[in-house]
Amino acid sequence: MSSTMDSLGSIAVFCRTCWKNPDEIYVDYNADLYGEYVxxxxxxxxxxxxxxxxxxxxxRNETQNIGQQVQFITTQMVNHVVYVDPMARERWxxxxxxxxxxxxxxxxxxxxxxxxxxxxxxxxxxxxxxxIKVFRRRNNWNSDRDR
Numbered sequence: 001m002s003s004t005m006d007s008l009g010s011i012a013v014f015c016r017t018c019w020k021n022p023d024e025i026y027v028d029y030n031a032d033l034y035g036e037y038v039x040x041x042x043x044x045x046x047x048x049x050x051x052x053x054x055x056x057x058x059x060r061n062e063t064q065n066i067g068q069q070v071q072f073i074t075t076q077m078v079n080h081v082v083y084v085d086p087m088a089r090e091r092w093x094x095x096x097x098x099x100x101x102x103x104x105x106x107x108x109x110x111x112x113x114x115x116x117x118x119x120x121x122x123x124x125x126x127x128x129x130x131x132i133k134v135f136r137r138r139n140n141w142n143s144d145r146d147r
Contacts, residue, residue, distance in 0.1 A: 030085040052129040074118040
């Protein structure tokens with residue numbers, strides 16, 4: 001029990017520095033959930049690049065399945081808003097010089113931009129994959145200026 005309390009105390013000290021207010025304790029409970037989603041997304045994106053740039057047709061055939069998994073993960077991240085901690089969001093909205101409605105407008109615009117980024121991430125990785133294929137075809141990994 002004592003080591004658990006020591007760990008919680010360490011977390012509380014760290015989190016108080018996050019808020020820059022030593023009287024407030026803040027724990028980002030969303031961090032583990034976000035970290036799990038990002039870890040799964042990273043694994044699937046790496047698998048996508050490997051499959052799409054593979055020289056074997058068996059591996060390339062997996063590209064569609066992996067792409068569907070990437071889409072599923074990013075859709076869940078967007079639908080469940082796992083990329084922002086609710087307590088941090090509320091604190092940000094309630095403090096500052098600008099009126100709350102203006103801060104909410106900014107937050108909603110940023111949220112929309114993040115959702116677009118997640119929804120389009122597979123397209124971005126398809127572009128990366130295409131570049132890798134060009135470099136491999138030319139056997140030149142230094143630049144793409146000589147197309």
